Amino acid sequence: MSQTSTTPAADVEGTSATSLLRFATAGSVDDGKSTLVGRLLHDSKSVLADQLEAVELASRSRGQEAPDLALLTDGLRAEREQGITIDVAYRYFATPRRRFILADTPGHVQYTRNMVTGASTAELAVVLVDARNGVVEQTRRHAAVAALLRVPHVVLAVNKMDLVGYEESVFAAIAEEFTRYAASLGVPEITAVPISALVGDNVVTPSAHMDWYAGPTVLEHLETVPVAHDPSDDVARFPVQYVIRPQTPEAPDYRGYAGQIASGVLRVGQAVTVLPSGRTSTIEGIDALGTAVDVAWAPQSVTLRLSDDLDISRGDLIAPTDASVSPSQDLTATVCHLHDSPLTVGRRVLLKHTTRTVKAIVKQIPSRLTLDDLSQHPEPGELTANDIGRVVLRTAEPLAVDPYADSRRTGSFLLIDPADGSTLTAGMAGDAFAEAAANAADGRRAAVDDEGWDF
Template sequence: MTTNLTVDDVTSNDPFGEEASATALLRFATAGSVDDGKSTLVGRLLHDSKSVLADQLEAVERVSLGRGQAAPDLALLTDGLRAEREQGITIDVAYRYFATARRRFILADTPGHVQYTRNMVTGASTAELAVVLVDARNGVVEQTRRHAAVAALLRVPHVVLAVNKMDLVDYAEPVFAAIAAEFTAYAASLGIGDIVAVPISALAGDNVVEPSAHMDWYGGPTLLEHLETVPVGSDPSGEPARFPVQYVIRPQSEQHPDYRGYAGQLASGVLRTGDTVTVLPSGHTTTIAGIDALGRETDIAWAPQSVTVRLTEDIDVSRGDLIASGPTAAPTKDVVATVSHLHERPLRAGDKVLLKHTTRTVRALVKEISYRIDIDTLEQRSGAEGLSVNDIGRVVLRTSEPLALDGYTQNRRTGSFLLIDPADGTTLTAGMAGESFRTVAAPAAEEDWV
């Protein structure tokens, strides 16, 4: 008998206890251009939701007073690097953990400078929601479109447009309406389905946690209200099971002389004792004999639990193999993917790299760079000799061993991979298998990009 699991079922078995399971968890990222006020917004969100410790606030007040500022500079709550405080910009991804009575949050405050766009890929890769800030005085700029494109590329389900600094445009509704219409049209062209626009002033606190008295024309939720109520998670039983094997457990003890278990974290879906599964890339089919979690045997496991799976047949399974149920893609050595290049060293056709997919790492060759994507127009610029840092493009790879890659649009965990420098282990590129980004072909009369 098949039983559907809900998010409530999952959180009710949270190993962190009843208090942690009382609220759902939302992972979200903030992004925007330089000086749009991301760090101030995050500081305001933490401050007004009572998520700042007293000693942290006192330290910020001391620094602000030393600078001659009458009010505390809330951006200092997130800009932790010395270079960030000196330059007044965000450089690294700052993670913050906080909670309200309705939900727990993991926040990734990502840099706004074009030089650090790659850091947004890191911060938003696991996010379920992205908050894109826009300065009401400047409107939608190139970096705004770039961040929206990255959110679409990473398949972030929900996007919030926070039109900041409304106090500097006299809280004018037409200014907000024009920016919201332009951004919504662009985001929709990228394939982003859920877009909510909120007019705010992070400095003054308007519509961040408390409703604004200056914008009575706005009838929507505050930013925090939306974060607390946006749907998160999904029914794991509606997804195919994917279990990357991290480690083979053979205790060789007298109590369990024949024990063979495969440990890992369930990437998606549900596994049950008795389920028929396929081990990839070998293609062997078997059934689940048992599941061990937290030192106890259980009949069921769901993503993202870490468990040990036992199989009925003694077949060859090792680290990097994928135990799967449901529809699976045929393992292949030919990988076509959309990628975001993260390193200063360009990625070029002919480069030899390592490809890391879940727990499996194989050698790979960059056979072709099909095109680079123009973020402004979403056009495909063919003829590129390589991808530079922050570029998004299409590549064709050939791997030394077959990989069981899902399409990224179907599974963010098993459809993603990294390209690594085999010489020093540096991460070069983040990849999304299959067709994961809406683009348009460049006009025929236009010269190829070089």
């Protein structure tokens, strides 16, 4: 007899006390990203004694009397010597209200690809701005990357307020400019907080110097921002990872398809289609941790049993028959190139989508994106490291790929070098910036019209 499961909404994320938030920090060089993360870890008492001792020792060796909290995340020797962040530094900490996985990403232009890596799974991005400099080119670039990756929440942390006399007008001007730009990209939620990461103002505890600000501290917002998601709102997708055939005396005919539910909800008795073959069947049973259940949802790892004996293998995608996606060998996508060797037209690659890897060829590179103003550079011929652009791919076998706007999980893919297995490019199916670019163009046109130019 199967076990009846509770509703997905009640169990996926749980309460705020047990929920998990993945977030990334980004900003220009020396805006204080690592200091902010170090302050969060230190003031939330998430730093072990030996870690703090190592930071104090490193700080004294550099002639600093007080511990440099940025060293809690700048773990590479080259980073500590240069005082910058090069690689993505992941840290894990928790408060009584929530657990956190944070990615401290580099600020240099040449490490934009690392920001893409760190924010690819983030539910929130903290974009830092130096109050003395305001919104700069790299600030707009990071806002654009957050919009590209469909990060649902963005926090603007206006740092170093102590160096501008804690002036409200400075904060208000920066917050207004950034909010206007990020909103034009389609960022759904923007929260601005004035802080001083070095001193600790509004990071974990409220600032005594900015009584004009009545909003939450950075940590308060991180603890309370809604991240619980009801998977029943999403279309179900189940990439097959492994076919289980135990052939034991107790279950001589057992055939199960194991994997992690990428999105949505699956139920016993539900009609499903196996992609790319297009064959249909019905879910006969769902096994979760050795127990039969009636319903399962993302991101649970389960084994599905179907009523028909179909030819299914690793890489196939099981989806509801009434909400399946049409497989295709032609894929248009927005990509960020990660490798030092360029991505060129005609290059042969491997394309990894969920659990499926197929051969592919780059048929066309229609445009390269200029993140400063979202303009398109047509037919660039190649994409170099950190470039973001549109590509047209032809795969050797059909793939069932959702638009990235509909699903960050089944709408994303990687391009891999078949020679050495290195990752070349991160891709997002569909033209992720078409609407944002149109909005930005409309904004530029409106600004010119206001100046009286004749179109």
